Structure formats: structure tokens, C-alpha cells
Amino acid sequence: xxxxxxVVDPITRIEGHLRVEVIVDENNVVKEAYxxxxxxxxxxxxxxxxxxxxxxxxxxxxxxxxxxxxxxxxIEAVENALGIVPPLNAKLTRTLxxxxxxxxxxxVHFYQLHALDFVDVVSALSADPKKASEEAxxxxxxxxxxxxDQLKLVQDKVKKFVEKGNLGPFANAYWGHSxxxxxxxxxxxxxxxxxxxxxxxxxxxxxxxxxxxKQPHPQSLTVGGVTCVMDLQSPARLGEYMVKFQEMADFxxxxxxxxxxxxxxxxxxxxxxxxxxxxxxxxTYQDFQIGANEYLFDGGYILNGDISKVFEVDExxxxxxxTRSWYKNDAPLHPYDGDTTPNYTGFKDxxxxxxxxxxxxxxxxxxxxxYSWIKAPRYDSLPMQVGPLANIVINYAKGNKNVVPVVDKxxxxxxxxVSAVLSTLGRTAxxxxxxxxxxxxxxxALNNLIENLKVxxxxxxxxxxxSKKEYKGRFIGNxxxxxxxHWCRIKNGVIENWQAVVPxxxxxxxxxxxxxxxxxxxxxxxLKIADLKQPLEIIRKIHSYDPCIACAVHVMDTKxxxxxxxxxxxxLI
Amino acid sequence: xxxxxNITTIQNRxxxxxxxxxxxxxxxxxxxxxxxxxxxxxxxxxAGAMTALMALPASFAPMVAQAAxxxxxxxxxxxxMAECTGCSESLLRSDAPTIDSLIFDYISLEYHxxxxxxxxxxxxxxxxxxxxxxxxKYVLMVEGGIPDxxxxxxxxxxxxxTTGREHAIHASDNALAIFAIGTCSSFGGIQAAAPNPTNAxxxxxxxxxxxxxxxxxxxxxxxxxxxxxxxLLFGTLPALDVYNRPxxxxxxxxxxLCERRGRFDAGEFVQEFGDQGAKDGYCLYKVGCKxxxxxxxxxxxRFNQHTSWPIQAGHGCIGCSEPDFWDQMGPFEVPLGDRLYxxxxxxxxxxxxxxxxxxxxxxxxxxxxxxxxxxxxxxKEKE
Numbered sequence: 043x044x045x046x047x048x049v050v051d052p053i054t055r056i057e058g059h060l061r062v063e064v065i066v067d068e069n070n071v072v073k074e075a076y077x078x079x080x081x082x083x084x085x086x087x088x089x090x091x092x093x094x095x096x097x098x099x100x101x102x103x104x105x106x107x108x109x110x111x112x113x114x115x116x117i118e119a120v121e122n123a124l125g126i127v128p129p130l131n132a133k134l135t136r137t138l139x140x141x142x143x144x145x146x147x148x149x150v151h152f153y154q155l156h157a158l159d160f161v162d163v164v165s166a167l168s169a170d171p172k173k174a175s176e177e178a179x180x181x182x183x184x185x186x187x188x189x190x191d192q193l194k195l196v197q198d199k200v201k202k203f204v205e206k207g208n209l210g211p212f213a214n215a216y217w218g219h220s221x222x223x224x225x226x227x228x229x230x231x232x233x234x235x236x237x238x239x240x241x242x243x244x245x246x247x248x249x250x251x252x253x254x255x256k257q258p259h260p261q262s263l264t265v266g267g268v269t270c271v272m273d274l275q276s277p278a279r280l281g282e283y284m285v286k287f288q289e290m291a292d293f294x295x296x297x298x299x300x301x302x303x304x305x306x307x308x309x310x311x312x313x314x315x316x317x318x319x320x321x322x323x324x325x326t327y328q329d330f331q332i333g334a335n336e337y338l339f340d341g342g343y344i345l346n347g348d349i350s351k352v353f354e355v356d357e358x359x360x361x362x363x364x365t366r367s368w369y370k371n372d373a374p375l376h377p378y379d380g381d382t383t384p385n386y387t388g389f390k391d392x393x394x395x396x397x398x399x400x401x402x403x404x405x406x407x408x409x410x411x412x413y414s415w416i417k418a419p420r421y422d423s424l425p426m427q428v429g430p431l432a433n434i435v436i437n438y439a440k441g442n443k444n445v446v447p448v449v450d451k452x453x454x455x456x457x458x459x460v461s462a463v464l465s466t467l468g469r470t471a472x473x474x475x476x477x478x479x480x481x482x483x484x485x486x487a488l489n490n491l492i493e494n495l496k497v498x499x500x501x502x503x504x505x506x507x508x509s510k511k512e513y514k515g516r517f518i519g520n521x522x523x524x525x526x527x528h529w530c531r532i533k534n535g536v537i538e539n540w541q542a543v544v545p546x547x548x549x550x551x552x553x554x555x556x557x558x559x560x561x562x563x564x565x566x567x568x569l570k571i572a573d574l575k576q577p578l579e580i581i582r583k584i585h586s587y588d589p590c591i592a593c594a595v596h597v598m599d600t601k602x603x604x605x606x607x608x609x610x611x612x613x614l615i
Numbered sequence: 616x617x618x619x620x621n622i623t624t625i626q627n628r629x630x631x632x633x634x635x636x637x638x639x640x641x642x643x644x645x646x647x648x649x650x651x652x653x654x655x656x657x658x659x660x661x662a663g664a665m666t667a668l669m670a671l672p673a674s675f676a677p678m679v680a681q682a683a684x685x686x687x688x689x690x691x692x693x694x695x696m697a698e699c700t701g702c703s704e705s706l707l708r709s710d711a712p713t714i715d716s717l718i719f720d721y722i723s724l725e726y727h728x729x730x731x732x733x734x735x736x737x738x739x740x741x742x743x744x745x746x747x748x749x750x751x752k753y754v755l756m757v758e759g760g761i762p763d764x765x766x767x768x769x770x771x772x773x774x775x776x777t778t779g780r781e782h783a784i785h786a787s788d789n790a791l792a793i794f795a796i797g798t799c800s801s802f803g804g805i806q807a808a809a810p811n812p813t814n815a816x817x818x819x820x821x822x823x824x825x826x827x828x829x830x831x832x833x834x835x836x837x838x839x840x841x842x843x844x845x846x847l848l849f850g851t852l853p854a855l856d857v858y859n860r861p862x863x864x865x866x867x868x869x870x871x872l873c874e875r876r877g878r879f880d881a882g883e884f885v886q887e888f889g890d891q892g893a894k895d896g897y898c899l900y901k902v903g904c905k906x907x908x909x910x911x912x913x914x915x916x917r918f919n920q921h922t923s924w925p926i927q928a929g930h931g932c933i934g935c936s937e938p939d940f941w942d943q944m945g946p947f948e949v950p951l952g953d954r955l956y957x958x959x960x961x962x963x964x965x966x967x968x969x970x971x972x973x974x975x976x977x978x979x980x981x982x983x984x985x986x987x988x989x990x991x992x993x994x995k996e997k998e
Contacts (some may be wrong), residue, residue: 049774050735055727057700058774070638080771083697083764085811093946100941101935103805106833158732191680199650214741215732218641244710248922255928256918257708258701259834262928263860264888265946273894384812386768396774403774412912415769423653502889549815581734592699 044068047394048571049404050580051080055155057590058109060066060550062565062580063394063407072576075559075566076407077550077584078414082368082384086540094120094507094532095265097540101528104542105593109258110250111521112542115528117263121513123532124265125509129500130334131274133266134491135253138283138330139260139486140521142250145290146243146257147522148430149298150478151588154238156470157232159582160305162222163212166229167195167201174227179423181300181455186293187238188401190287196234205324216578223308242293262357263561267502273496278412280544284488290589291481294474299452302474306456309467313475313570314579315586319354320462320565321425322347324432325548327355327527329520330480332487338479339520341558343421347464349439357518360421360527362543366552367417374554377529377541378514387412398577416591418551419543425559428524428548429587434472435463444479466565469586509535522550523590542595562587676755677891689843690753690787692745693796694780696805697770697815698759700831702797709836710920717739722843725753742973744784746789755790758784760815771811787822790840792852794827794842795819798935801828801858808941819859826854828859830911830933837916838864840843858938858989860910869906869932872914885929886949893929903948904931911936942947 043070051061059081065074089100098116105112114136114238121128146357171193178188201211224232224415248259252271263272273279311317323345342352361374370383389405396402398598422428438460439444453460454474462468513532518525526544531538551560559567572579626774693703724730725745726738728867732743745753761780762769770779795801805814817842819826829842842861845853853861870876878898885892900907906914908930917924925932934944944951978992 044634052728052734052772052775054731054734054738057729059695059770080776082769083806083815084815087812088805088808088941093949095948096945097785098949100805103699103701103832106699106704109701109704110991154730163732195650202650208723211727211731213725213731213733217735241710244708244920246921248961250918251922253928255923255925255930256835257706260928261925261930267889269888269893270871271889271929273923273928274894275894384766384769386766388768389771394774397740404774405771413941499894500889501893502887504887566745567700574736577735609622614668 046574047384047392047406048313048574048577048580049394049406050577051579052584053584053589054592055158055581055585056091057105058067058589058593060584060589060591062409062584064569064571064577064580066571066574070571072566072569073573074409075408075563076413076551076552077560078407078563079416079550081591082415083184083592086542088564089537089540093534093535094123094530096265097258097530097537099261099522099538101542104544105257105590107147107590108143108521108523108593110139110254110260111526112524112528113260113263114140115517115519115521115526115542117265118519119515119528119530120265120515120532121515122517123513123530124505126266126503126505128267128503128511129498130494131491131501132503133221133331134487134494135268135270135501136263136272136450138489138491139250139483140330141480142254142257142283144244144477144522145287145294145529146250147286147288147588148245149239149294150243150611151473151522152298152301153232153586155244156585157236158215158583159523159578160222160309161224161229161232161236162217162219163200163229163404164204164217164483165213165222166222166233167197167204167226168229169199169226171230174230177225177227178231178300183232183295184296185300186297187234190248193230193234193389194236197230200233217477219576219578220572221312221314221578221582222453222462223312224304227309228304228308230238232301235301238293244291245286246290249290252283264502266505267500268582269501271499272575274501275499280488280492284338284485286486287337287481287485293478298474299478303452303455304468306452306458306471310456310462312457312584315466315470318466318565318569318583320469320549320561320587321345321427321559322464323421323424323426324435325355325421325426325428325519326436327518327525330484332483333490336486338483339437339438340442341520343426343432344439344441346426348613349435349460350374352436352439354576355421355518357527360419360543361423362541362547363554364412364417365555366412367414368412369417372433372555374423377516377527377543380530380539380541383455395574396605400426412475414550414552416550416552418554419548420554420558422574423556425551425554425558425560425564426548428468428545430473430476430522431463431469431522432524433520434475440614442493444483445475446488448475448479466583466586471590507532507535521545523588530586542593544586544590546593547591549587550589550591555559651777660935679682683997685870690723690725690745690749690860691727691756691760691843692725692742692790693754693756694779694782694786695728696757696759696761696774696783696800696818697813698799698804700729700758700795702758702799702839703727705833705836706796708840708919709840714971722754726751736774742786750789751874752791753789755771755786756817756839757786757791757793757800759798759811760803760805761818761821762813763816763821764814766814768806783818787826789817789823790824792825792827793818793822794829796829796839798830798832798940801830803936804832807939808939825852826859827855829864829934830860830938831856831879834936835913835918840911860936862866863866864912865910865936867910867915869909869913869914869926873906873926874914875926888929894905896900899929900932901950903933903946903950905934905937905940905944905951907949908944909934909940 053060101116102113175190178185323342328341363374393401934940
């Protein structure tokens with residue numbers, strides 16, 4: 043056999059629409075990889091010409107998973123442009139909402155979206171609940187929902203479900219795949235936590251809604267501050283937040299952490315989760331304000347995985363290009379000056395390997411041309427990897443006091459060297475470590491808020507938008523999926539342009555003019571796939587980034603092109 | 616008032632459903648609940664709550680309960696079009712009480728990209744098998760707007776590069792009932808806002824079959840689950856308003872049951888965010904609340920298990936369950952009748968209509984303010 047081409051579309055258990063294609067050699071080793079989004083929505087075009095105060099509400103609809111990130115970014119980019127400094131109460135309230143987002147996103151990603159890549163549900167059915175309970179104590183002194191009786195209930199429930207023969211959302215997965223490494227008992231522990239997380243994600247969503255009105259799509263931020271002043275003045279509401287926060291924090295310490303230690307040990311020698319750094323250049327940004335001048339995480343970047351040297355971020359070096367993306371202007375441009383007009387060139391016809399192992403007519407990426415709605419952001423013309431892995435590694439390298447002891451503890455418990463962090467397993471573990479650091483520290487923001495409320499009850503800064511003046515500003519921060527930035531220009535009192543450079547764009551970037559790959563693609567190269575009909579290893583790696591694709595497909599048009607020019611000629615397809 | 620004829624119709628419908636073969640043996644919702652330690656009493660309490668939620672008389676509660684017990688026979692296919700996954704996330708928050716999530720487990724969710732274990736070819740196979748196996752028997756729920764026409768290819772799903780539009784039509788053609796979940800699939804949503812660069816359409820403009828719209832950005836978890844039960848109970852489409860929204864959820868304006876309505880009537884308004892009025896819970900109309908123009912049950916049901924809703928959190932309603940609200944209701948922090956500027960779209964469409972409504976409301980507001988002032992003065996004079 044010579045080379046074969048495999049298409050994985052849709053990549054499920056993510057936000058949005060993503061396709062991955064790989065070409066494997068005769069030994070099933072990936073030689074080439076392509077990741078591309080198959081949806082374009084155009085929100086930045088839609089924001090143009092509108093009241094800057096509306097931008098946050100519209101950019102928020104970029105994503106219902108990162109449901110607070112783009113709202114905050116949309117509001118704070120305008121604040122930055124107008125030179126507004128919100129009151130400390132507002133900043134800390136935003137932090138508390140952000141904390142609820144992280145504590146929602148990270149566990150849900152691991153259990154609901156990623157865990158099935160590690161956990162074989164079918165195998166859990168043959169576990170001995172008593173042994174499983176004993177196993178749980180190896181990773182935690184007080185394991186969560188892991189008593190033998192509890193585990194028996196979980197097992198019985200799932201058994202009945204499976205026996206009915208209709209697996210619903212669990213149908214047709216890669217159960218029994220040779221690269222699953224957990225014992226039946228370990229699978230049962232994780233399965234119990236899968237169900238617990240389903241319950242707790244509602245609780246932590248409520249915590250955000252205490253200040254945010256609702257989740258998804260909270261609605262209490264305004265340019266200049268926050269509007270939930272009555273909630274802030276109510277000790278009952280502050281307490282409600284605290285209790286719901288603590289419930290999830292407890293789960294993180296007693297389930298999420300031990301499960302990752304368990305996974306790190308079980309999968310330490312599995313090639314599809316170790317030894318792949320993806321893009322070795324890591325980038326993050328200061329964020330998570332917990333006091334007047336105190337941040338939980340610092341910013342910076344490192345090159346080639348060298349943690350001995352951390353550089354400061356220079357925002358003028360950020361560009362995006364579209365050589366391999368379905369847009370017209372290929373050249374790398376700074377987000378303030380970006381130009382994007384759709385240029386959809388479609389798929390090509392080819393035969394690819396289907397789930398039965400037969401060659402089937404398919405539509406495939408044009409490997410020599412454009413193949414994604416995602417553009418290619420670069421820092422100083424280099425691809426970067428963003429996300430919890432970048433954030434934790436850079437902060438560890440900088441000696442951040444909130445980060446170093448937690449990472450050291452994890453390495454000690456798993457027996458892994460620091461270098462092992464640069465991997466699929468590391469991405470998944472760093473997400474948990476980031477969640478734990480927030481779980482352990484974010485209530486400092488609540489304490490500081492309460493202290494501040496005693497002397498200052500302001501929640502909004504006053505400002506005016508002068509329609510004769512031109513403004514430009516940006517938000518840069520670090521959200522659950524990594525470094526996020528929004529860039530805006532305001533003219534005549536309305537938005538002249540808007541650009542979002544989002545975490546998934548960095549990681550899911552297609553190739554650039556120099557052929558440099560984004561991190562999704564890079565981490566797949568050299569991967570050996572056990573069974574070409576069931577490419578579990580591919581989705582395992584891709585899921586480790588927590589892909590969130592709706593945000594990554596965007597567009598900006600600063601040149602005032604006619605809107606009719608967005609039409610695509612179907613003959614090209 | 617509900618006459619006996621209606622009750623008979625519903626009971627007939629339920630007994631017809633009861634005759635259908637079960638998809639899963641010995642697994643009614645009641646069985647599942649028992650396994651989880653829920654008593655019959657818990658279940659009936661929940662059914663009572665859902666009955667009230669659907670604005671049905673209390674005597675309907677036993678039938679709601681029966682409908683819920685029968686819902687295991689409903690395979691559900693959920694499609695993602697041009698969307699942000701917010702509606703799926705809202706569905707996942709369902710917990711009123713905890714058993715809503717069991718319904719989520721319990722209806723047979725055949726295809727849902729955010730939740731399902733399978734990927735790629737296997738995922739596509741699940742979809743096609745479900746459509747064939749349950750032809751004419753499954754409920755289709757669609758999230759997201761649908762790129763159409765020359766730009767239909769701006770959304771493709773699967774190894775064959777099938778457009779979202781084709782997927783939506785294929786799944787609609789074979790569905791028993793179709794729910795457009797969220798404002799995007801009901802009315803086009805954010806991507807269809809001017810200038811609609813992807814030519815995104817609502818589902819009802821893509822399929823010829825009747826579509827029940829469940830708008831909101833996102834709709835509350837209750838409105839999603841309540842609609843499934845409403846369908847089961849009546850065995851037909853629920854009573855709909857002019858925008859095909861179920862009247863039980865979208866029959867009243869936000870304003871009608873708003874907790875700050877008394878402030879509006881008294882002429883007490885937040886003048887700007889963060890002022891004393893905001894601290895005292897005054898009406899948000901003058902900082903742009905669109906509650907008077909928006910039909911939804913947020914003021915009754917709130918979000919995240921009654922935790923809060925925008926007006927409680929001090930921000931006005933942005934009108935997210937109304938058609939074209941992105942174009943018609945903005946700027947969101949300015950009253951409709953008090954616009955300071957015109958959009959780049961030259962004030963087309965929305966402005967002309969909403970200005971009239973807005974000015975009307977402002978006029979009433981003016982009267983209310985004057986009345987309040989008079990009363991206040993009178994009271995002072997008495998003192």
C-alpha cells in the first residue's frame with residue numbers, strides 16, 4: 043500500500059465546524075496534516091457601522107461556549123479605545139464571572155468533550171466497583187463520588203443503558219480501540235465523574251448568572267462597568283456565588299485533579315498523547331485581575347520550547363495572513379489594518395478511506411490552494427501555540443508564585459519530568475492545573491470586592507463618545523482557550539472596523555506563505571494510527587486543544603468594499 | 616377555560632401514544648427516576664411545575680406527567696448550522712428540577728455534534744441511520760442560521776462536503792416535527808443581521824415543512840424542554856403567534872410581568888448605569904430596555920433555574936427573541952424612541968416602525984412621570 047488520505051469531518055465534541063485531513067504512509071504514519079474550518083459567519087462585517095456600545099453584545103455571539111470571553115473583549119476593546127477605566131468593583135465583578143467561565147469550561151471540556159478519547163465506557167461495565175473504589179484512593183485522600191455503592195449505581199445505570207441496544211449519543215464510537223489504556227476500574231471512576239460533571243456544570247453556570255443574568259450569553263456588562271449593582275449590594279447574592287463556586291472548586295480538587303494524575307500515569311507511554319509539542323512557540327497574556335494591582339497570570343512568550351527565556355509580548359508584531367485561507371488578500375497584516383474578502387475556492391474530488399475500509403468518493407481539501415475559513419495569525423512571522431499549556435508553562439518559567447507549586451505538585455504525583463508537559467497529555471493536564479489555580483485563588487477577587495464595596499459603591503465610569511474624534515483600541519487577555527485579542531476603530535461615533543484574533547485561530551491556523559503549520563497540524567505529523575477506519579488518535583490530539591471554531595472564523599473589511607462583492611461564483615466549486 | 620372536548624382529544628392522543636411499541640423496554644421516565652431515587656411525588660411535583668410553565672390548568676398535570684413518561688419514544692436529531700452553540704449549552708443547563716437532564720438523556724439523542732461520541736464517517740453514519748430508521752418519527756431540532764444561495768457552501772458538514780442547507784432539508788423532509796431552536800434558526804440571527812454577508816436564512820425559509828420557532832439568544836432551557844412536552848401532549852403543533860412562536864412561552868411581553876414594572880408605572884427610571892436609580896432597582900426603559908417590545912417569558916421563568924435574568928442584573932432587555940432584533944432593536948442602551956443616530960443602513964426598516972412605538976411609549980412615560988410628580992407633591996403637601 044502506498045499513501046492514503048483520511049478525512050475526519052465533522053470533528054465532534056467541539057464548538058463549531060472543523061475538518062481534519064491527513065495523509066498517511068504505508069505504516070499508517072501521518073506525513074501531512076491539514077485542519078480547516080468549514081463555516082464562515084462574518085460577524086466582524088456585521089458589527090461595522092454600529093454603535094460601539096453594541097459591539098460587546100454582538101461579538102459575544104461569536105461563541106456560546108466562550109460565552110463571557112468575547113463579551114468582555116468586545117466591551118473592553120471599546121473602553122480601551124475611549125480611554126475609559128472602569129471602577130475596581132466592575133473589574134473584580136468581571137473577574138468573578140470570568141472565574142465561573144473557567145471553572146465551567148475546563149471541567150466540561152475534559153469530561154463531556156475530551157474524556158471519551160481516554161475513557162472506554164464499554165470497558166467500565168466489567169469493572170469491580172469495590173476495586174474501583176480502592177483504586178480511587180490511590181489518587182486522592184477523599185475521592186469524589188467514588189464509594190463502591192456509588193460506583194455500582196453508575197455501572198448499573200450504564201449497563202441498563204447499553205443493554206437496551208440504543209446508545210443514542212454514545213453510538214458508533216471507537217469503543218474497544220487498542221489505544222485505550224485505563225483499566226475497567228479506572229474507566230468506571232472517570233465515568234462516575236462524567237455524570238457528576240454534568241450536574242455541576244449547571245451549578246457553576248448559575249454562579250456566573252448571579253452577576254451575569256444568564257449563562258450562556260450573560261448580559262450585565264456595559265461600556266464603562268457592570269450593571270448588576272443590586273446583586274453586588276446583596277450579601278445573599280455574593281454568598282450564593284461563593285457557595286456555587288466552592289462546589290465546583292471541590293470537584294476540581296477531588297475529581298479533576300486525581301483523574302488527570304491517573305491519566306498521566308496510565309497514558310505515560312502511549313505514543314498518541316506524548317512526544318508531540320505541536321507548535322513549540324508558546325504565547326500568553328497577562329489576565330485575571332484579583333486585586334487592585336494583582337493578576338493571577340502573567341504574559342509573555344517562549345520560542346522552541348525553551349523555558350529558560352521568556353520574552354515580553356509586543357502587540358505590534360501580531361499579524362494575520364490568508365495565503366491558504368478562503369479570503370482574497372493573502373498578505374500578513376496587523377489586525378488594525380487587516381483586510382478580508384471571501385474567496386471560496388471549495389473542495390476537490392478524491393477517493394478517501396471510509397469507516398468500512400473502502401475507498402469512497404469524497405470532497406477533499408485543495409492541498410495546493412486554500413482550504414480553511416480560518417486565517418493564519420503569526421507573531422513576528424512565527425506560528426504560536428496558545429491555551430492553558432502556553433499559559434501554565436510560561437508562568438512556570440517566569441516563576442509565578444501561584445503556578446510553580448501547583449505544577450511541581452503535579453509532576454511529583456505523576457513522576458513526570460517537566461519536558462513531558464509539552465504534549466497532548468500536557469495540554470489536557472495544564473487545563474486542569476489552570477482550573478485548580480483559579481479554583482484555589484479566585485475568591486481573593488471576591489474578598490477584595492467586598493472590602494472595596496465598603497468604601498466605594500461605584501460600578502460604572504462616565505464617558506462620552508465624541509463623534510468628531512477617531513478612536514482605536516484593543517482588548518488583549520487570556521481566556522479559557524488561550525490568548526484572545528479584539529481590535530477596533532471607531533469613527534463618526536460608530537464602529538469603522540473590528541477584528542478578533544482568537545485562540546483557536548492561532549492553534550487551528552492553516553499553513554502560511556512559508557509553509558509553517560499551525561499547532562493542530564504540527565502535532566499530527568509523525569502520529570501512527572492503529573486503525574485507519576477509527577482514527578481515535580487524531581481526535582484525541584485535536585480535542586486536547588479544546589477546539590472552539592465558531593470564534594476562529596471571522597472577517598474584517600476596512601476598505602469599504604461593496605457588500606455585493608461577497609458573492610461567490612458557484613462555478614468555482 | 617378548557618372544555619371537555621380538549622381533554623378528551625388529549626387523552627385520546629395519549630392513549631394512542633401508549634399503544635406504540637416502546638423503543639426501549641422497561642424504561643419509562645418513571646423507571647429511570649426510580650433508579651435515581653426520585654419518588655412518584657417528586658415526579659408529579661415536576662409535572663405540576665411544567666404544567667404551570669405551559670400555562671395549562673392544574674388539572675392537566677397528570678397528563679403532562681403521562682406525556683413525559685411517554686417521551687422515551689421520541690428520537691431526536693439536533694443539527695448545528697451557522698451558530699455559536701449557545702442553544703446547545705442552554706439545553707445542557709436544563710435542571711428544573713434535575714430531571715430535565717434525565718429527559719435529555721432519555722429522549723434518544725441520535726445526533727448532536729457537541730455531545731456525541733462518534734466523529735467523522737461514524738458520525739455521518741449515525742445521522743443517516745437515524746433518519747432512515749426513524750423516518751417520520753423523529754423530532755428535528757435545528758440550531759443556527761443557514762447560509763443559502765450562492766453562499767450555501769459557506770457551511771459544509773461531512774466528508775462529502777454537503778452543505779448545511781442540504782442537511783437541513785434532508786433531515787426536515789423526514790421529521791415528525793421541527794423545532795427551530797434559538798433566534799438564529801428561527802429568524803436568521805446574528806449572521807443574518809445587515810449586511811448578512813453569508814446570506815443566512817432561518818430554517819422556515821429553507822424547508823417547506825412547518826417549523827415551530829423557539830427563539831431567544833439563547834432560549835431558556837425551559838422553553839426548549841417545554842416545547843417537546845407541549846408537542847407530546849397535544850400531538851400537534853402548539854398554538855402559535857404570527858412568528859410561529861408557541862403562545863405558551865411567547866404570549867406575553869417581557870414588560871407585562873417585569874419585576875420593575877411598578878417603577879415604570881411610577882415614572883422611576885434609571886437615567887444612566889450606575890446611578891442611584893440603578894442601585895434602587897428603577898425601570899431600565901431609558902437606558903434602552905426593549906421589554907415593552909419583546910415577547911418571551913423571561914420575566915416569569917428567568918434563566919439558569921431562576922437564578923437571574925437581564926433586568927434583575929440591571930441591564931435592559933435587548934429583544935433577543937424578536938425577528939431581526941439585531942437590526943431593529945439597536946442601539947441596545949438607547950430607547951427606541953430616543954435614537955441619537957442612524958445606522959449605516961440609513962434607518963431602513965426597523966427605525967421607522969420602532970420610532971413610532973418608542974415615541975408612543977415615551978409619551979405614556981411622560982404622562983406617568985408627570986403623574987408621579989403630582990402624587991409626590993401631593994404627599995409632601997400633606998406632610
